[in-house]
Amino acid sequence: MDKLDQSQSQRDEFYVNLGLAVRTLREDLPLLFTRDLNYDIYRDDITFLDPLNTFSGIQNYKLIFWALRFHGKILFKEISLEVFRIWQPSENVILIRWNLRGVPRVPWEAKGQFQGTSRYKLDRNGKIYEHKVDNLAFNFPQQLKSAASVLDLVAACPASPNPTFLWGPVDTYPSSWIAFYRAVRETLDREGYLLSQDGLATCS
Template identity: 50%
Template sequence: MKLQIERIIATLKQDLPTLFAKDISYNIYTEDIFFRDPVNKFQGKFNYRIIFWTLRFHAKLFFTEIAFDLHDVSQSAEDTILAQWTVRGILRVPWQARLFFNGYSTYKLNGEELIYEHIDTWDREPGEIFKQFWQQGEKM
């Protein structure tokens, strides 16, 4: 494993668990990074920064508790890094609805060993995740 890939993996391991609380490092991404998840698709580092700002903003606004549990980050191919994770939280509603879903992020590296593509895959459809907002949370 090259030193740069080890640095990218270390950066992801440091950044991802706290992405709802503080900003990530952007020096491991290309200027024209492409991002896609089940509800968003865009290109460019400015837009990439906006998505993380939006995640932090909505986390503070809509949740009393929210966590990004990072399970593993590893190199799955010469030009690919895979991160497996879970998002869980308690919505700021009287019935304390709980949000929970698993997913993984696939990061593709270019010749300069910077991330040029970030694709998120979720374990369920966005509508199924959204339905959790109306379900009664467990009593504390």
């Protein structure tokens, strides 16, 4: 195979994998809290970033989504993610705008909506090597405020039947949302131990 044919073959592989990535993300994200992702579209050295956190490696990436599913089921009566839009600002980038809705298990009316953007970068073979979450905001009627971290989103939700939209230490506002934040954060902090347990990455 000459260089021209090899280059064309690589381009063909890129577009096949790009199409698979877009299709997989479109199917996976709305079911994020009910089943595991298809990790075939990601590289083993994938990096996850938000404004405050960085995690590298496919096992850490799997752990993030396992923790979200596990604690989401325990702490919320309803929790779901809706994909608003998928587009490509450039050939090797996939952008997804999403909205997260949740109803925590508390004895009063409490709902929250979080919006954000996931930016996926693809290598020359069309495999995702970086997932960055940004443009985070939580949204209540006539309220729209920014959040610093994807895990900090839950700290912004109503903590009582008479919510106040205050920023401060997580300990100040006990609620199911804060418990969710803490549980996910602690799970990720214990990754060295948890990743050694059989079956964790595929738990659903």
